[in-house]
Amino acid sequence: MKHSKLEVVEGIAYVTINRPDAMNALTREAKKDLLQFFLFANEAEDFRVIILTGEGDRAFCAGTDLKEMAKFSSIDIEQMLWLEHRLNDAIRHSNKPVIAAVNGNALGGGCLIPLICDYSVVSDSAVMGFPEIKSGIPASIEIAIVHKFVGLAKARELIYFGETFTPQEALAMGLVNRIVPKKDVLDTAKAIALKFMTLSPTALRLQKELVNKWIETDFVSAVETSIYAAGLAFTTGEPQTAINNFLTRNKAKKSK
Template identity: 35%
Template sequence: MTIDAEAVGQVLAENRDGILLITLNRPDRLNAWNAPMRARLVALINGANTDPAIRAVVLTGSGTRAFCAGQDLNEGRTFDGARAEEWIEEWRRLYGALRRFEKPMIMALNGLAAGSAFQTALLGDIRIGHAGSRMGQPEINSGMVSATGFWIMREMLGLSRAIEMVLTGRLASAEECHRLGILHHLVAPEEVLPKALSIAAELAAKPPLAFKLNKQRFCAATQAGFDETMEAARLLHRQAFDAGEPQRVMGEFLNKAR
């Protein structure tokens, strides 16, 4: 996908002494993402992976309310089955880029991380949040299947908790996320980004080949499950969007929110 000018404004990038700070920048939509944002993020991550001037990446959101609310429902409600398959391919590219990134990837969770944003956060190396950094998988509340989310949560949290979070769609508190180990550090809101940048610099100072080979091994050890999950997601979302339930539920939610 061509990266348009709007997407450049919606996903900002700044080199801070060799650490690429990427900021999701749609605060009026709680940084919810659309296709151009996903394409821009893939390009930035892939570019950083091969750029010797970039030693680490920190991903965060703008504003004080959300890292990212996940999928923009205004986009999702327009999908049919064929577009849903293309949508999953967009996520395959983004999640694949995150999984193949061979340098430190730090998630600075300045607020809510829901749905695909929760999944994205879990694909980072280290996560820092504050007391308002709720995380969860609320797709079922929008009529969507949680195919990729289930797999990522199962890898991180185990089968029982993954099932519970997928079927309830609840958001876990920052304290629970910290207790479960999916938030590694809880700090004051104003310290989230400085802490993330500090950890990024610390990890970037590790022996680079050992770091790279470790991350390659993490990816390889889970690649078969990732490939199976993305194929299942393509088929399940095609079935759901062909039936029309996600579009209907998203439309009802957006109409109530007006």
């Protein structure tokens, strides 16, 4: 994988998003890399649990790469979101448990990943949130299930305003499983992985399928509608302007 690293140790696959200079934001190629891995993982026999984390000490994943997205057309954004939906679906429906080891900031699609994994361990210093609306596009795809965890009123608040929240707030809302100091994230994720490995693989696979069924009631139509809405937003030019403004401000901050 070009944009991610894979290491298998003692039956655990450690998958690391490897774009630390870009806050581990995901380009289309990076998403394709991860999708290919998760499809392959279903047939793999040398590991039973997957730990997904980010390279470096700043970010777990900052969502979609804004520099790439700033150049997108309406068709591009729809195609990218279908790709991201396929990746999220592959994570959720992996026949092996997937643990998110959130070692740093998790924003947008990166904040969604812990929610769609089977278990999440989060650094106590991480910044989390769904800031898509601040880039001129509606939050979409698997964010359609956030209300099932936090309730409709809270989901509206998180998504409408796009404000960040702390891991402690995420835990209180039921979005993550556990908060630990940053230095303990991977070790804690490994301990959870070993606990998963004591369970019957068949029973665990069947239980995962059932849990997904419970969540997915009318889910497909929600995804289709949200992808269309994101594509429609890109026809206005507003997302491109908002993203470029953000990139310009960020560049100015770094040059000081």
